[in-house]
Amino acid sequence: MFHGHDEHRLGAMQTLPRPMRKFRDDEVVDYCVVGVGSAGGVLVQRLARAGFRVVGLEAGPFWDTEKDWVSDEKGSHELYWNDLRIIGGTDPLALGENNSGKGVGGGSVHWAAFTPRFHPSDFRVYSEDGVGADWPISYWDLKPYYELLEREIPVAGPAWFPWGDPHGHPYGPHPLGGVGDILVRGCTKLGIRTVAGGPVAILSASHGDRPHCIYRGFCIQGCKVGAKASTLITHVPDAITHGAEIRAHSMAARVSLRDDGRVDGVTYFDREGNEHFQRARAVIVSGYAIETPRLLLNSACPGHRHGLANSSGTLGKYLMAQAGNVVAGRFDELIRLYKAPPAHALSEEFYETDRRRDFARGFAIQTVGPLPVAFAKQMMAAMGAWGWGMRRVMMDYNHWATLGVLGEILPWEDNRVELAEEKDRFGLRVAKVTFNLHENDRKLIEFGKRKVMNVLWAAGATQVVQESRFAHLVGAARMGNDPATSVVDRFGRTHDIPNLFICDGSILPTQGSANPGLTIQALAARTADYLIQQGDAIFSSSRRDLSEPSIRYDFSPPYTKWKGNPRIA
Ligand SMILES: Cc1cc2nc3c(=O)[nH]c(=O)nc-3n(C[C@H](O)[C@H](O)[C@H](O)COP(=O)(O)OP(=O)(O)OC[C@H]3O[C@@H](n4cnc5c(N)ncnc54)[C@H](O)[C@@H]3O)c2cc1C
Ligand code: SF4
Numbered sequence: 169m170f171h172g173h174d175e176h177r178l179g180a181m182q183t184l185p186r187p188m189r190k191f192r193d194d195e196v197v198d199y200c201v202v203g204v205g206s207a208g209g210v211l212v213q214r215l216a217r218a219g220f221r222v223v224g225l226e227a228g229p230f231w232d233t234e235k236d237w238v239s240d241e242k243g244s245h246e247l248y249w250n251d252l253r254i255i256g257g258t259d260p261l262a263l264g265e266n267n268s269g270k271g272v273g274g275g276s277v278h279w280a281a282f283t284p285r286f287h288p289s290d291f292r293v294y295s296e297d298g299v300g301a302d303w304p305i306s307y308w309d310l311k312p313y314y315e316l317l318e319r320e321i322p323v324a325g326p327a328w329f330p331w332g333d334p335h336g337h338p339y340g341p342h343p344l345g346g347v348g349d350i351l352v353r354g355c356t357k358l359g360i361r362t363v364a365g366g367p368v369a370i371l372s373a374s375h376g377d378r379p380h381c382i383y384r385g386f387c388i389q390g391c392k393v394g395a396k397a398s399t400l401i402t403h404v405p406d407a408i409t410h411g412a413e414i415r416a417h418s419m420a421a422r423v424s425l426r427d428d429g430r431v432d433g434v435t436y437f438d439r440e441g442n443e444h445f446q447r448a449r450a451v452i453v454s455g456y457a458i459e460t461p462r463l464l465l466n467s468a469c470p471g472h473r474h475g476l477a478n479s480s481g482t483l484g485k486y487l488m489a490q491a492g493n494v495v496a497g498r499f500d501e502l503i504r505l506y507k508a509p510p511a512h513a514l515s516e517e518f519y520e521t522d523r524r525r526d527f528a529r530g531f532a533i534q535t536v537g538p539l540p541v542a543f544a545k546q547m548m549a550a551m552g553a554w555g556w557g558m559r560r561v562m563m564d565y566n567h568w569a570t571l572g573v574l575g576e577i578l579p580w581e582d583n584r585v586e587l588a589e590e591k592d593r594f595g596l597r598v599a600k601v602t603f604n605l606h607e608n609d610r611k612l613i614e615f616g617k618r619k620v621m622n623v624l625w626a627a628g629a630t631q632v633v634q635e636s637r638f639a640h641l642v643g644a645a646r647m648g649n650d651p652a653t654s655v656v657d658r659f660g661r662t663h664d665i666p667n668l669f670i671c672d673g674s675i676l677p678t679q680g681s682a683n684p685g686l687t688i689q690a691l692a693a694r695t696a697d698y699l700i701q702q703g704d705a706i707f708s709s710s711r712r713d714l715s716e717p718s719i720r721y722d723f724s725p726p727y728t729k730w731k732g733n734p735r736i737a
Pocket of ligand 1: 203206226267268269270272273274275276278279280281282283388418419420421455457459511640672673684685686
């Protein structure tokens with residue numbers, strides 16, 4: 169058994185049968201994937217299984233789950249993209265810690281792993297509600313990939329999920345923690361339907377070489393146990409086994425365009441700041457909703473002065489975050505926020521547009537389980553706790569329950585990623601992220617916040633406070649049928665450059681009020697199937713075949729194919 173080597177040490181769950189293949193920079197690979205996160209991890213795995221020569225360039229480290237991760241809240245801050253980003257707008261987004269990931273696995277390493285699907289209405293927001301945008305695909309195009317990924321990662325959850333397209337889950341639900349208990353109790357008193365025990369990509373029973381959850385609450389710190397899914401442990405080992413190279417500490421600087429209008433590789437910097445060029449027959453950018461537009465804007469060249477794939481002028485625009493207000497209630501009983509995964513109960517009762525309200529779209533109510541440092545920050549923001557007041561609140565930590573509003577913020581043109589004048593240590597201009605709430609967003613947030621406060625009062629809270637915040641950035645390179653108003657087509661191929669693709673959260677035209685991770689991975693599996701079906705045509709032809717690919721059920725990582733127990737057909 170091979171346990172990796174110096175630069176790519178692999179923990180127990182990442183043990184591989186043979187060493188990782190290494191390509192030289194001057195070797196031409198088929199696909200260079202920039203960013204091995206939620207989407208990139210699935211892509212490299214599928215493409216390697218199909219026999220393509222694949223290199224994944226990842227700016228961050230290759231985590232060793234055994235050695236790098238600690239069961240310590242502050243010790244996990246390395247998981248985040250902490251490099252400089254500039255923020256602005258009327259409602260600037262807090263970036264850095266608790267935002268996008270950096271390192272193999274990307275944001276799937278620190279996500280809470282809530283995995284609801286988007287609703288069918290999310291794909292038709294403009295047609296149904298006259299706001300936002302329609303997707304170029306429907307829910308039904310993505311549904312088989314939702315089902316596939318739910319088995320692969322896999323998802324534990326209730327036997328019956330009643331909202332959107334009702335469905336069941338492959339693995340049984342988790343037991344309810346104290347916060348879930350409060351969510352269910354408060355909602356039930358108000359007549360709001362809930363589900364408990366998921367949907368969450370955390371094992372409720374052992375699965376392959378991964379153990380089940382032991383309810384220690386460190387999910388957002390990386391889950392040293394390996395019960396929580398991340399592409400680092402679900403897809404990347406299988407990618408390497410099938411011949412992909414994952415090159416960590418490799419910061420992509422520019423995608424290079426040839427005179428004939430096709431890309432031919434990626435310039436990147438290694439850890440020491442040495443410049444390299446990886447030659448490739450096609451490039452897929454999977455760097456997250458901020459770094460993807462940043463890279464393509466930084467790749468401007470003659471003929472593409474405003475960035476690669478930006479003839480529409482929409483690259484960087486229509487960035488979205490979800491409203492992520494945290495509402496906290498104090499209870500006389502013990503709650504113990506840290507027990508159980510933070511993600512384990514929710515309600516999507518207010519997800520869809522309700523004509524009786526004065527805003528479009530809606531929100532979800534979810535459990536959140538901040539550990540003490542995050543909780544202290546939230547209480548500072550929510551109630552101005554400081555000094556002795558903060559000590560009192562923290563001594564009371566075990567009596568507080570926190571619920572999250574997850575609200576849909578619409579795609580607006582003025583919410584955008586641009587290049588700042590400031591540069592990083594490689595001399596690359598960093599991203600400037602501008603974010604403004606609009607009237608519909610504000611009304612939705614106000615309504616959602618009040619509703620969740622009422623849930624906590626109904627559950628018996630003696631005090632209720634809330635902190636306004638945002639979560640889950642997506643958009644900024646949206647997909648669409650019209651090259652004048654979108655960056656990529658229905659399979660993630662850029663409208664402008666036939667062998668340049670984007671595949672990550674940045675291609676989402678709208679975001680619903682479901683956490684986006686499962687949708688991002690389902691889209692990646694679909695894009696991979698498309699590339700596999702198109703074969704060599706991607707490397708040589710400019711013809712755009714938009715027919716749906718067949719689904720490669722046989723390309724799932726081991727232990728996942730047809731596993732689980734879908735109780736609802
Ligand atoms: C605290 C927290 C909790 C969350 N919980 C949930 C949840 O419960 N459910 C859910 O669905 N979602 C959750 N999310 C969101 C989820 O993690 C992201 O939506 C998802 O990971 C985004 O996937 P992605 O593929 O777009 O990008 P990522 O997963 O972030 O991957 C991008 C990768 O690209 C790399 N990269 C970027 N630029 C470059 C470059 N120039 N060169 C090389 N590499 C580069 C990055 O280092 C990163 O590894 C959570 C997020 C946070 C912060
Ligand atoms: S609660 Fe479960 S999934 Fe979360 S860190 Fe602990 S073992 Fe991992």
